[in-house]
Every structure is written in structure tokens, then in C-alpha cells.
Amino acid sequence: MASNTEPDTQTQVTTQQSGLWSQIESQPVENVIWGRLYGKNLKIKTLGTKNPLPLISRAASCSYDLCNESFHVGRGEDNDLCVGNDCLPKKILARISKVQFCLQKDIVDLQNPTYIVDKSRNGTFVNGNLIGLGKQMIIKNDDIIGLSHPMFRAFVYKDQFAQNDLKDLPKAISDTYYVGRKLGSGACGVVHLVYDTKSCTPYAIKHVKKNGLAESSRPKVLNDPQRVMNEVNIMKNLEHPCVIKMHDIVNTPDSVYMVLEYMKGGELLGRILSKKGLSEKTAKLYFLQICHAVKYLHAKGITHRDLKPDNILLRDSDDETLVKVSDFGLSKFVRKDSVMQTLCGTPLYVAPEVLMTGGRDSYTRKVDIWSLGVVLFTMLSATLPFADEYGSPAVEQIKRAKFQFRHHSWKSVSSTAKKLIYDILTVDPNTRPTIDDILRSTWMRDAEVIEKAERLMQMKLTGSKKSSSSDIENNNEKVFAEPPKKRQRTK
Structure with missing residues (x-):
């Protein structure tokens, strides 16, 4: 959704982390590190993996660089990361599947979300929430991956392209959505492409800062919370094929965030x-x-x-x-x-x-x-x-x-x-x-x-x-x- 916005004419994905982009411009896409997987309550070593990846700061913490389109984790030796006897106690290891989960990333556009696919009947969890066998969720920066039980927190996922300028989002937005690339911006707000982390459905979110409007110029009746919510409820209930559907709205003292139907065109x-x-x-x-x-x-x-x-x-x-x-x-x-x-x-x-x-x-x-x-x-x-x-x-x-x-x-x-x-x-x-x-x-x-x-x-x-x-x-x-x-x- 893009309202009060100018078209985003850039064809290359941009990011606030300009320093990071300058480092990867000369590298092939498949060599770009888009994420890291840190061991939290299990030991990880490079030996025993199908494609041993460089270990970052071995003495400080165990982590794997993620640069391929998919990364498989499980008990089987054919996985990118094999979780074996030297990683987990036997009691826990017995509940780990041959392929426990898979991380997937579209490396053509690195600001697209990372998906985690549950491959285990005993379950894979993100922040304590069960994904479900054969189902997928979007995993975000600092999310915790649990194996076979929500309390067994095995990994921490780090997104190398997490946008620093979006850290101040209200909890209702950051907990529910993954925020992707910017679709446009204008005098009245900025529009980003977002995804519901559970359903993986794309939406457009428009962020409007209230301090951009002089309080004295706005009639008090328009600032009445009850009136605002009444209008919001009407907008959320609009149903017409040629009217954008409002999916959600978050109203804070400083800003309004409108989650709208996403139109690819x-x-x-x-x-x-x-x-x-x-x-x-x-x-x-x-x-x-x-x-x-x-x-x-x-x-x-x-x-x-x-x-x-x-x-x-x-x-x-x-x-x-x-x-x-x-x-x-x-x-x-x-x-x-x-x-x-x-x-x-x-x-x-x-x-x-x-x-x-x-x-x-x-x-x-x-x-x-x-x-x-x-x-x-x-x-x-x-x-x-x-x-x-x-x-x-x-x-x-x-x-x-x-x-x-x-x-x-x-x-x-x-x-x-x-x-x-x-x-x-x-x-x-x-x-x-x-x-x-x-x-x-x-x-x-x-x-x-x-x-x-x-x-x-x-x-x-x-x-x-x-x-x-x-x-x-x-x-x-x-x-x-x-x-x-x-x-x-x-x-």
C-alpha cells in the first residue's frame, strides 16, 4: 500500500546498513552472509556437517554463517548442521528428528524474510510457539529456536540485515510482523512491506508520525480517542473489491501504524x-x-x-x-x-x-x-x-x-x-x-x-x-x- 507516497524507483534493495552493503557489493550473491545461527543450550562444532562453514569467534560463542538459500539442521549426517551425541544429552537427542528444521532465504533480495520450516513430528518452536510439522513461520532477529520442547532453547537466530531504523516499533508491530523493504515515502508517512510472522501473509504498513501535524491546527474532536477508534472500526469493516482492506491498526502517542492489504502492482x-x-x-x-x-x-x-x-x-x-x-x-x-x-x-x-x-x-x-x-x-x-x-x-x-x-x-x-x-x-x-x-x-x-x-x-x-x-x-x-x-x- 502506498499512500501519500512517491514511487520507489530503486530496483536494487537498499538498507540502512550502508557499510554492510559496501562490503558485499563485489561478492557473488551466494557468498553473502545473510544470517547467523548461534548455539544457546547445545555445543556446536564444524566437524560432522555436510558443508563445514566458518566458525565465528570459536572461543566466545559457537555460530554458523548462513549464506545459502537453505540450511538444514537435524540428527542426520547429511544435514548442513548435524546435531550428534557430542552436542546434546542422549535423552534429548532421542527426540530430535533426522531433519529437525530448515532455514530458507531468497538470496536475490536479502531484505525478504527468512522462513523456518518444521520437519519434525516432535515439533520445532520459535520463541516458545510451535510451528507444526510441514508448516513454516518467519523468523526474525534474536528469535530463539527450540527443539522438541518449547523450553529447550537450542539456537538464537541473528539477521544480518535487520533494519536499525525500525527498532523503535511498538511491541504490537514487532511481535507480529517482519518488516521488509521500503515501498515508498512521502510527506505524510513511510510505507514498508511487512509479513505476518505466523501466516507469512504480506501486507503494507504505513507509519505516520503525529508530530508532523501541529496540534493546534487539529480540532479537538478529531483527537478524541473514542471517535478515532469508531472511525478505525468503520474502516476495518469496509468490504469492496476496489477498496483497500485495512487489516490492523496500532495507535501510539507519537504515531499511527496502519497495516493494509498489499498490492504487488x-x-x-x-x-x-x-x-x-x-x-x-x-x-x-x-x-x-x-x-x-x-x-x-x-x-x-x-x-x-x-x-x-x-x-x-x-x-x-x-x-x-x-x-x-x-x-x-x-x-x-x-x-x-x-x-x-x-x-x-x-x-x-x-x-x-x-x-x-x-x-x-x-x-x-x-x-x-x-x-x-x-x-x-x-x-x-x-x-x-x-x-x-x-x-x-x-x-x-x-x-x-x-x-x-x-x-x-x-x-x-x-x-x-x-x-x-x-x-x-x-x-x-x-x-x-x-x-x-x-x-x-x-x-x-x-x-x-x-x-x-x-x-x-x-x-x-x-x-x-x-x-x-x-x-x-x-x-x-x-x-x-x-x-x-x-x-x-x-x-
């Missing part, structure tokens, strides 16, 4: 930039899904208030993929007849009524509709409709809805798509279309795209009427044969 912004704009069919498929997510949120009384390509995530790298709206950090739960009075959102995507009042006046969920127009414009051209580079301050352009189809890519875009953008980017929120109006628009009446979206979402769509020749002939919406003429400026 990354942010929509990254997809737009890498392809230098999307085809009209692809943009329509994504936009249809985004609109249904917004329709669902509005029906729940939720206004997103920060819709932008950075906050829209893709399931995978395919062009035809599921799209999900993410990051409700700036959302506010309101009644249907309520209005919002907080100035927020990303300036280039924010609606004119917000800028014109400075957040002091009231405005409605029509702010999301405006943002949808900017998102659609960006998908089709890989450019923004409003920018300081266009001759006047972007804020002034937004206030007057002053934009043009400048980029050469607009030559291949249909007139109905341009008309929809014009309709959405209307200064007066009262005349701006609703989400249902958008879904009923001529451009969105595309049977092929609707069927693809239904297949991806695994649900029947309502409000997106499939087009037919009679529909288009009889609709009251004007279909332009040529691009629409430029509107008069709003004074």
Missing part, C-alpha cells in the same frame, strides 16, 4: 509514468473501478478527500488488473447531510471550492468528483491539467478550471472522454456531476470494459449501463463529432 502513478500515459481502454477500465470504489465510500458516508494516482493501487503488473483505492488518512466520516470544513488534500488535485475558501467554508463530497477528473486527465496523458509551468499559478488555474488538452496524446483520445473531463472539472460543485452521473455518462457505457471490470471485481456492476446503439441515439447527452470548444473563463 504498485501505485497507479508509477504505471502512468512508466508507460507515458495509458491507452483509453485501459484508463477506462481503471477509472470504472475507481468510480465504483468512490460510489461505495460515498454510500457509507465517507469522503476520501485525497484521491490521486499515488493513492490508487494495482493488484499486479498486467494491463487488465484489479484497481483499489487506498489511504483514508485524510478522510472524515460524516452524515449524508453534513459538510466538511477542513482544508486538506494534495494541492494539484484539490477542488476549487477548497482553495477559494481556504478550508474555512463548508464543502461536500463533490471534492472527490473533482479529483476524479484530474486523475482521469492524468491517466490519459501522463500530464496534469493544472501546473505552475502553464503560465499562471496552478492555484489560480484550478479556481477558474482553466485547462487545455496540450499534450500530443490527446489527438487519439475520443471526444466523449474529453467531454466527461470537461463536465467533471466544473468550478461550481452544484453543477458538477455526481458519481452516478459519471457512471451513466456516454464514455462509461462500454459493454466490453464493464464486463472486464465485472470479471476482475467478481461482482455485477450497478449504475454502469452497458451501451447499445439505441442508448446512444436516444440519450440526452450531446456526443461531439469534434473536440468540445473551449469554455468561457469563470471570472
